[in-house]
Amino acid sequence: MDTENSTAFVVIREEGLKIAKTLKNSLGGVIFAKSGIEGDGLVHFDRLRELFEKLFKSYRRIIGIMATGIAVRMVSGLMESKYKDPAVVVVDEGGRFAISLLSGHEGGANSLTLHISSIIGCQPIITTATESLKRHVVGIGFRKHTTKNQIKEAILKALNMVNIETCDVRFISTCWHKAGNSSLIDASSELGLQVRFLPRFLYENELYNFKESTAEKYLGVKNIAEASALLASFNPKLILRKTVFDGVTVAIAREGAFGL
Numbered sequence: 541m542d543t544e545n546s547t548a549f550v551v552i553r554e555e556g557l558k559i560a561k562t563l564k565n566s567l568g569g570v571i572f573a574k575s576g577i578e579g580d581g582l583v584h585f586d587r588l589r590e591l592f593e594k595l596f597k598s599y600r601r602i603i604g605i606m607a608t609g610i611a612v613r614m615v616s617g618l619m620e621s622k623y624k625d626p627a628v629v630v631v632d633e634g635g636r637f638a639i640s641l642l643s644g645h646e647g648g649a650n651s652l653t654l655h656i657s658s659i660i661g662c663q664p665i666i667t668t669a670t671e672s673l674k675r676h677v678v679g680i681g682f683r684k685h686t687t688k689n690q691i692k693e694a695i696l697k698a699l700n701m702v703n704i705e706t707c708d709v710r711f712i713s714t715c716w717h718k719a720g721n722s723s724l725i726d727a728s729s730e731l732g733l734q735v736r737f738l739p740r741f742l743y744e745n746e747l748y749n750f751k752e753s754t755a756e757k758y759l760g761v762k763n764i765a766e767a768s769a770l771l772a773s774f775n776p777k778l779i780l781r782k783t784v785f786d787g788v789t790v791a792i793a794r795e796g797a798f799g800l
Contacts, residue, residue: 547601548572552588555633556605559660563603563631566659588614595626601652602628608639615642622646629653631662639665651734654711658719658737663774674710675796677776678733679769680724681714681789691727694788702780702792710795711736713772715743715764742771769793 547569549560557579560571572591573582585591592614595602604611611630619625619642627649628642638656640649650666657664666672678695699706711734718724719737728735743761761767765782769791776793783790 546570546599547603548595548599550588550591550595550602550604550606551577552606552610553577553633556631559605559631559633559635560603563656563659567601567603567655569601569603592618600626601648602626603652603656604628604630605633606630607632608641611641627652629656631656631660635660636662637665638662640667644668644671654734654736658716659739661739661742664736671710674708675794676704676709676779677769677773677793677795678709678712679714679765679767679772679782679791679793680712681764681768681782682718682724683787686723686788688723688726688730690786690788691723692730694785694790695727695731697785698780698783698790698792701783704792706731706733709733711772713738713768715761715768716740736772738768738771743767765789765791 547567549564549569549571551557551560551571551573554577557573557577564571571582572585573579575584575586596618608630611628615628622643623646625643625647627647629649629652630639630641631637638653640653642649644650644666645668650668650671653664653666656662678698680695682691712728713736714724716737716739724735740761766778769778770776770793773793773795775796777796778791779794780790780792
């Protein structure tokens with residue numbers, strides 16, 4: 541087995557291998573594949589339950605490319621404590637959803653789910669109460685040399701305009717081009733918010749008619765702030781259209797589950 545802090549990917553059908561390899565390229569770790577699945581660098585297993593028993597003891601993050609029901613049966617009886625259990629995230633073989641299944645907060649499954657969604661563009665499913673009650677997504681765009689304070693102040697001013705607190709925000713959303721930007725990461729950390737970076741192909745979906753902005757000149761996509769807020773939300777409605785604060789563009793979407 542690998543070190544305690546590594547990531548294990550579990551693939552039970554060949555259809556899930558491409559997703560596992562894509563995630564491994566960004567997250568690192570080891571791919572465990574059902575015997576009969578061919579590929580380089582795979583660790584094969586025969587019995588899924590026995591594998592999960594071993595992974596629970598040696599890995600801190602387990603990503604299963606499989607149905608949620610299978611994963612639930614595999615972790616049943618293995619759980620000890622939310623402070624000890626590894627983060628478990630399930631991704632469907634179609635790459636449409638990433639579900640935070642176990643150890644959402646303490647184990648980091650919630651943040652891992654967002655990270656996965658940033659890599660493959662799937663919908664993150666997080667059901668812990670503190671996250672699922674938050675109904676707002678902040679979309680943001682800014683230039684390369686924007687400072688942490690500029691970003692932080694822009695977000696706070698935007699939220700104030702629509703009478704929303706940071707505790708009502710599910711996460712900040714922006715484009716792939718900003719992944720790893722220290723100013724954004726530091727600003728979001730000070731605000732107590734997470735960031736979801738959306739892959740390029742989502743912005744190029746012809747089903748959406750996003751308004752053009754300067755982003756088209758620099759990134760080749762029409763819009764960042766409004767598009768990021770809408771693309772990262774469920775049944776969204778813009779409650780703040782793109783607004784510029786000291787060079788930082790912010791848009792806010794409210795998710796409308798059950799028409800609320």
